[in-house]
Amino acid sequence: MERLSAISLTMALAVASAHAEEKPMDTEHQNLRLVPVAENLEQPWGVAVLPGGLFVISERTGQIQTFYNGERQEVEGLPGIHVEGQAGLLDIAASPDYPDTGWLYFTYSNGDTGSTATALARGRLAGDRLVDVEELFEQNRRSEPGPQAGSRLAWLEDDTLLMSVGDRGSPERAQDTQDHAGSILRLDPQGLAPEDNPLLEEAGYLPEIYSWGHRHVLGLAVDEDRDNIWAVEARSNGHDELLLIQRGENHGWADEGEDSGMLERGASSGFFNEDEVVEPAYRFSEDVSPSGLAVVNGEHYPQWQGNLLVGGLESEQLYRIEVTDGNEVAGVEELLDEPLGPVRDVRQGPDGYLYVLVGDENGMLYRLEPNE
Template sequence: MIRALKGATLLALALVATAAQAEETAVRTEHLDLRLVPMAEGLDDPSSLVVLPGELLVVGERTGRLQTFYNGERQAVEGLPEIQTAGQGGLFDIVASPDYADTGWLYFTYSSGDAASTATALSRGRLAGDRLVEVESLFEQNRRSEPGPHDGARLAWLGDDTLLMSIGDRGEPARAQDTQDHAGAVLRLGPQGLAPEDNPLLEQAGYLPELYSWGHRQVQGLAVDARGDVWAVEARDSGPAELLRLRAGENHGWPEGSDDAEAAGADFLDDLASGELFADDEAIAPTYRFAEEGSPSGLAVVDGRHYPAWEGHLLVGGMESGQLYRLEIAAGEVAEAEALLDASLGPVRDVRQGPDGLLYVLIGGDSGRVFRLEPAP
């Protein structure tokens, strides 16, 4: 039974009086008092964010540009491979390797190809000042398509240092049910981009060796919790968006499990409260179905070093709502939900927790920004 918290407020304190004065807002939540601190601005359609040791921010823009921010200073980074940006293509996600302190590897996903056909690809490189060096192409999906929707790829590391990579259905829903097509799937790869020998479907006829799960439309957030459970959020075409707990080697239903039923409630939290559950005997049910207008994007599992009351909770961004949502997971279900803001920040594109234990929020669009969500002093 979900308890949807009411009356969560964002109190705007010290709003900017001049363009030179930084905007800072205080956030009062059910369990914690926090503040949003601006960290970067002037971004053009940012798609992903990684926080490196020493509070170095690396932001990827869908248009194929990489930028770093440190102590208020911005620097453009050269050295990315050629990236196609037609349709919804571009630079997608960036993550640091688990052994980043020793190896310096940054992994990133993007659209590879030309104006006629593209594929979602994975590469890695090392950051050296204003350049990405030693760039290696690791993986490319097995079937190219005309540029269009749902190229997107999110990344998340499992505890055994294997990498999960999602690929959208490329605007062709039937491909998500084709287990010999990487489109509409979540893949499990080793650090060099190869299928690990213990992948769930490695030796089964009719399945690509990289498959971890399939039946996905367009995963917009991917994260792994301390128990090893894999969580994802994705929007559906004609129905509410979904929070998924991924199961290795299983079908998650798109498009066979989709229908035209309206969302159970008028907004994101109402849908969580009354949560119409997906039902399909041959597919894994999502944990909950959200309201369409929530358009979730970005997903983080909270380490409670600075947020003790939120240990293990999920934070989800809202692209259309411009909100940030907290979901408490208990026994594999959403036990408590809270909207943290009562005013839109703009489209929330990504949510990350840095090595410093603090949470960072990436705002998309043509005036993109980065905020840090800190405990109030």
């Protein structure tokens, strides 16, 4: 697919803007604006921004929508997806070699009203259909459809894939290292555990687990320049967290509030204690329900290099988090003067722009541009 010219992209944004207004943002370092790119989305969850100006958006209700040059198209050919509560079609991401292979990876709830599991599949776009669809991975223990299914995807520099799975509403599962729930997994492009996974040969651990002790990671991003993996997680005790993920380590859910003492009771492996829990890099001071996370390194935001951009489901806010070279949080800026709507996803595209996915039944995709 040929890359959109600047004129074509401007026309595409103009079509969307005819129905939705731009939103100016005066931030500490830069004047910006949110420009509508796509609208009328039904419970959007994730967005893949592809080279050439193609936007691929997953809707939790079980649809994929594509937007190109102002034209919208619904994609057919998805596998069976169970939609109930927070279960349904979840995240979507293009493979690093997408221009050569065309692979799109996506997570979803596989099952029925009796039980579901968070699964990973991939397929290729062919017009308005997804073809060559194959399921690559399914978490090892099914449960009743409900909260905290997950999921987010992020590629590492070595072309392995990180996939988060929520605790499925059962906090104790996040401390069971023979259960995929409550974990971040690391998989190869075929959905298998890479040979250098940190716990591959450790007794009592599933080989796909990269880190565990997670409630519901809905933001996952890789900073290749600093060799960091960042995640944001909603905690039911009101202390939503920014996490610097450590390979093969326990990140502590559930260890506070009503679930206090769970770590002392231990996991199935029995190989750790409370002293070995990784502390969060930052705890939000208000209920944010963080969702969506991007590492900023695009040329359009010269004062934000290396910062993190985080969305809030409950707060309906965007946050810029300044991170030092030592991975310390130096400051947090709220970017919006008024609520934008529940933020679902935040991604940086190959064009260097940041994209923000917002909303429920009337969802929107915005592009964050300098307001010149």
